[in-house]
Amino acid sequence: MKAGFESAAREALGDSQLRRNMARATTTIRARRAAAVAEVEDWEELREAGAAIKAAVMASLPRQLERLERAVEERGGRVHWARDGAEANAIVTDLARAHGAGEVLKVKSITTDEIELNQALAAAGIRAHETDFAELVNQLAGDWSSHILVPAIHRNRSEIRLLFEDTIAAGRRLDEDPVALAAAARGHLRELFLRVPFAVSGANFAVAETGSVAVVESEGNGRMCTTLPEVLVTVMGIEKVLPEWRDLEVFLQLLPRSATGERMNPYTSIWSGVHAGDGPREFHLVLLDNGRTDVLADELGRAALHCIRCSACLNVCPVYSRVGGHAYGSVYPGPIGAVLTPQLRGLPQAPTLPWASSLCGACLEACPVKIDIPTMLVHLRGRVRREVGAPRGERAALAAAFRVLSDRGRYERAQRLRRLGRGALAQLLAAPWSRSRELPEPPPQTFREWWDERG
């Protein structure tokens, strides 16, 4: 993120294949989501309920996590607490080592991407196999996720065909048909599901009341990974906990319609601890903080933790849908990433992200838990200015503009001198503006001059 969003976005905008892939994909998902949401009469009430549950969770997080821990352990699971990514990675690596696992299966999990678990495992000589189709594509390509839900959204099917022909289907000629591509992936994955007895997943939700963990997915790979292996380790951000079993009712409606535009996702796997003769014999839940309690401390910013990772805000965002995910320099791209990444990593690590938005409000309108991302962006812009600082030219220009605008006499004199059109602020703005747009001619008379003249 050091280079900043502006330059990363400029580079992405020049990639015509990416632009086309992104435009096609986001246009399709937008329409699907709109149709799926329009079907639900009480959609607004569901959003309200989702927002209220999440707010209540954040207000009682320590208690809910302790309830969750108790319930999971009562049902034969084991709970681990990780302050940061390094601790979580060490816990997972140690568990794999203890079981002599040289390979692990992965269910698509952004949380494990956030802590770079695959790299940590590799450093310990353990190979992680991504089993989600798009994660597999990215892993084979040495690429990384550009979308929360559709990690390879930046690629089209012909790119994927060529990639598969070079890797998991080497020596074969594939059809570009999605069914053929899926079959190639399935052939590769099936062998892994049957062979590797150790899996790592993330979690969409965990219920404190019952100790149940839920993974919601479309491909069945998650079901395979949470049922076939002998050992299952789930890495979960602490904000994912829900107080009661009945809360799932709200989120299992909100999530699929917002995410893929489906009434219900194809696979919802929910498990509670371990059961003799059924599913994994060992279950570990790693509760990850990694900056989340810092986010909680910001009263206006903490609602970013309400996110259920549906990515509706990405798909509707006019910025994201043009530049793609990589420009955000984080596994959390798009509008939610622009408010989450700077808070999780610390503002100095991502100071340009709060400006990666025109504040158009499409994200708030689409968010199933009503996170007010536009206001949060403005709030974070203020924090960046205060805590990290602003470029000198910008600071000086805004200070000069404030001096002029806060006094009628100075304002009118500046208008007469056309300094508002030629002053520091205008100088700063004119060059980047004029590269692609005409500047309006200053009018011969201001409004107030006309009003005075009219008497």
Next chain:
Amino acid sequence: MSGEPRAALLVTCFNDTLFPDVGRATVTVLERLGCEVAFPAAQTCCGQMHGNSGAHEEGLALAARAVRVFAEEPAVVCPSASCVGWLRETAPRLAAEAGEDDLVAGLEQLGGRLFELTEFLCDHLGVEDVGAFFPHRVAYHPTCHSLRGLKLGERPLRLLRAVGGLDLAEVDDEDCCGFGGTFAVKNADVSTAMLADKMAAVRATGAEVCTAVDSSCLMQIGGGLGRARAGVRTMHLAEILACER
């Protein structure tokens, strides 16, 4: 309404300085409808630019100034959805966060009397046909602050449909035009990419005029169309409503 309804004009610094015709048109329309228009000359800027740029102290100081300037006015009319959105929604939240309780109260009090132009015409005056005549094909671009912020909905369209001779085209694209205040220059490339698609959508309507309720968005769209010599001009909705046969 009894007698002449009084309307205090919050013209915005942007219109005052760069697009005075929008202010004049607003006065024309309001007076045609029998309003007594006032222009409190102490007004400068509502603070939106500073506030949205992260200069919250300055933005709130300017918002407080607007609260003071319009304190005695029963109804305030503003031909800018984004300035109204700032004063009514964003500024109160930032003021609350800064612990400026008096300002929060002042903004909420102003918010109840503050109308975006089409809100004032449709809701406060209850008028849709303002007696305008404009025989041109016009594309209406719903700006983000009018569409998603203030949720003006059909109001601007109802006003446009009632204009004599006007051939209305809706732009089949609700994405942002790419202006976004300082976004247009801080992220000029993304802003331009968004503008390119907006211009294509506007041109696809075959309209000769593109209108909206925010001069800032129109400066972006008009700046792009002008650079492309597209033969489509931009006019604020107030300017169209001010036209007569």
